Amino acid sequence: MLRISAFKERQLKVAANSEGAAAGVANNPEAMNIDDNASLLLPFTPVAPLPSSLTAIQEWEGYVTEIHETSFEASLMDVTRGMRYETEKAELLISDLSSEDRERLSVGAIFRWVIGYQTHRGMRQRVSQVYFRKMPDWSMVELAAVSKRADELLESLGLT
Amino acid sequence: MTPPDNDEIELSLFGPGFGECVVVHAGSSHWAIIDSCIDAANGVPASLYYLHQMALDPKVAVKMVMVTHWHDDHIRGISKVLRACTCAKLVIPSAILTRDFVRAVVEADEKTVSANSSGVHEIRAVFESEQMRNNPVLAGENQIVWSISAADLAHATPFELRALSPSGQQTLSMWRRIGKDFAAAKGRRLPQAGSNDLSIATWMTTAGEAVLLGADLEVHADPTCGWTPVINLAQQLPGTKAAVFKVPHHGSPTGHDPAVWQFMLQPNALSILTPWTRGSGLPRAEDLVRIRQFTNHAYATNLNQMVAVARRDPVVSKTLRDLNIRLEPAEGKLGHVRLRKKPGAPWAVDLFGPASRFSP
Numbered sequence: 039m040l041r042i043s044a045f046k047e048r049q050l051k052v053a054a055n056s057e058g059a060a061a062g063v064a065n066n067p068e069a070m071n072i073d074d075n076a077s078l079l080l081p082f083t084p085v086a087p088l089p090s091s092l093t094a095i096q097e098w099e100g101y102v103t104e105i106h107e108t109s110f111e112a113s114l115m116d117v118t119r120g121m122r123y124e125t126e127k128a129e130l131l132i133s134d135l136s137s138e139d140r141e142r143l144s145v146g147a148i149f150r151w152v153i154g155y156q157t158h159r160g161m162r163q164r165v166s167q168v169y170f171r172k173m174p175d176w177s178m179v180e181l182a183a184v185s186k187r188a189d190e191l192l193e194s195l196g197l198t
Numbered sequence: 199m200t201p202p203d204n205d206e207i208e209l210s211l212f213g214p215g216f217g218e219c220v221v222v223h224a225g226s227s228h229w230a231i232i233d234s235c236i237d238a239a240n241g242v243p244a245s246l247y248y249l250h251q252m253a254l255d256p257k258v259a260v261k262m263v264m265v266t267h268w269h270d271d272h273i274r275g276i277s278k279v280l281r282a283c284t285c286a287k288l289v290i291p292s293a294i295l296t297r298d299f300v301r302a303v304v305e306a307d308e309k310t311v312s313a314n315s316s317g318v319h320e321i322r323a324v325f326e327s328e329q330m331r332n333n334p335v336l337a338g339e340n341q342i343v344w345s346i347s348a349a350d351l352a353h354a355t356p357f358e359l360r361a362l363s364p365s366g367q368q369t370l371s372m373w374r375r376i377g378k379d380f381a382a383a384k385g386r387r388l389p390q391a392g393s394n395d396l397s398i399a400t401w402m403t404t405a406g407e408a409v410l411l412g413a414d415l416e417v418h419a420d421p422t423c424g425w426t427p428v429i430n431l432a433q434q435l436p437g438t439k440a441a442v443f444k445v446p447h448h449g450s451p452t453g454h455d456p457a458v459w460q461f462m463l464q465p466n467a468l469s470i471l472t473p474w475t476r477g478s479g480l481p482r483a484e485d486l487v488r489i490r491q492f493t494n495h496a497y498a499t500n501l502n503q504m505v506a507v508a509r510r511d512p513v514v515s516k517t518l519r520d521l522n523i524r525l526e527p528a529e530g531k532l533g534h535v536r537l538r539k540k541p542g543a544p545w546a547v548d549l550f551g552p553a554s555r556f557s558p
Binding site: 099101116126127134144146164171176185194195 | 274308309322326331387524
């Protein structure tokens with residue numbers, strides 16, 4: 039049985055409060071009756087909620103694979119279709135990132151890419167936005183909980 | 199899909215372009231699964247779907263599951279495989295069962311802010327599986343990890359699977375070499391460079407034949423790591439030189455050691471490989487040319503057939519066109535190279551999906 043970490047519990051609370059959160063739909067090969075408990079536990083959730091004025095039509099979660107002078111390449115997981123693995127790739131422009139996100143750009147960095155409509159003062163505009171994940175501020179309690187889970191696993195493996 | 203006869207050996211290689219999996223039939227319904235990859239067509243581990251196609255129950259049929267190393271592409275879906283193969287013995291590299299690595303895996307899994315079922319998540323699931331509590335086999339250099347006596351097999355020849363790596367030196371130095379990758383990751387996707395030499399290459403002997411499965415083992419400057427210690431073992435290995443070779447690391451030059459072909463393989467060994475469709479891709483054209491210099495019998499699970507990019511809402515498609523962003527597939531179609539033989543008979547090769555022969 040997979041546990042939900044303290045951090046991921048926090049993500050779920052954020053998602054519950056967020057209008058813009060996407061409810062991930064898990065692949066579930068019922069026809070083969072394969073136990074797929076893992077897919078039921080963790081719907082896709084952002085660290086920070088989307089602006090309430092943004093209606094997403096398409097979302098990917100991606101991670102950076104290569105960085106060039108003016109662009110970066112990424113592997114993409116189609117969250118809208120409920121994928122759990124990367125099946126696509128693309129090259130995106132660094133100039134399209136906010137200055138904050140440019141600082142977060144590094145190989146392996148995880149981001150969300152949303153295409154949708156943003157409404158502002160009654161005007162509707164089609165947008166494409168990339169949000170890099172902010173590294174969470176881990177509380178001492180959360181860090182201790184992670185360490186405890188690691189200790190429990192080590193003990194069960196006889197590695198204490 | 200018909201299952202093999204009880205006295206028939208089978209080696210099936212699956213590879214979609216990200217990931218690979220080997221399914222072995224030792225005879226008399228004794229099956230083994232080595233690594234795991236996902237069939238993008240149904241989201242199911244390729245090994246389990248294949249057994250399902252043959253109406254075989256993995257709970258009963260699969261006696262051994264091996265994880266050759268912890269990289270994403272070799273363990274995608276392994277947690278599902280372990281949950282399905284409840285009677286299977288688990289084999290993992292001895293090098294990864296250390297306090298430092300296990301702790302780092304838990305921390306990296308908890309801190310990676312992603313919904314992706316990553317390699318770290320999967321390897322944690324391996325550590326947390328029931329099979330880990332049931333005396334797993336910790337594989338290292340020149341160690342028998344699975345054997346079946348001739349009396350238990352319809353073809354009346356013994357079956358043996360022997361780990362050839364990682365070497366003792368690699369096991370000792372493992373954390374020193376990959377620990378900094380974990381420390382630097384800090385919530386990002388972990389890089390996978392630098393630890394292929396910790397993977398388990400295996401030597402299979404049965405029915406008078408030997409098979410060399412190269413996993414992702416690479417050549418290494420340090421002669422105590424990579425292929426060199428394996429080649430040095432060659433003279434101690436049972437059986438003759440191998441008639442079948444799973445080419446390591448997707449045919450890349452980093453996995454190629456000509457001494458393997460010279461000392462461990464029969465001339466024109468039947469060679470099989472899986473592609474790698476990320477980055478600039480493997481095998482490259484020059485890799486295929488190189489392999490063809492050593493054998494006339496070379497097959498790949500997929501050389502160029504990708505899963506089509508999904509059709510999307512016209513608004514999304516127009517937005518991508520306006521931004522001049524081209525989505526490309528990162529996943530290939532699942533190809534399957536199947537080898538079957540009975541004692542005294544040659545290997546029969548069958549190709550499924552985009553699998554093809556790339557030698558004359």
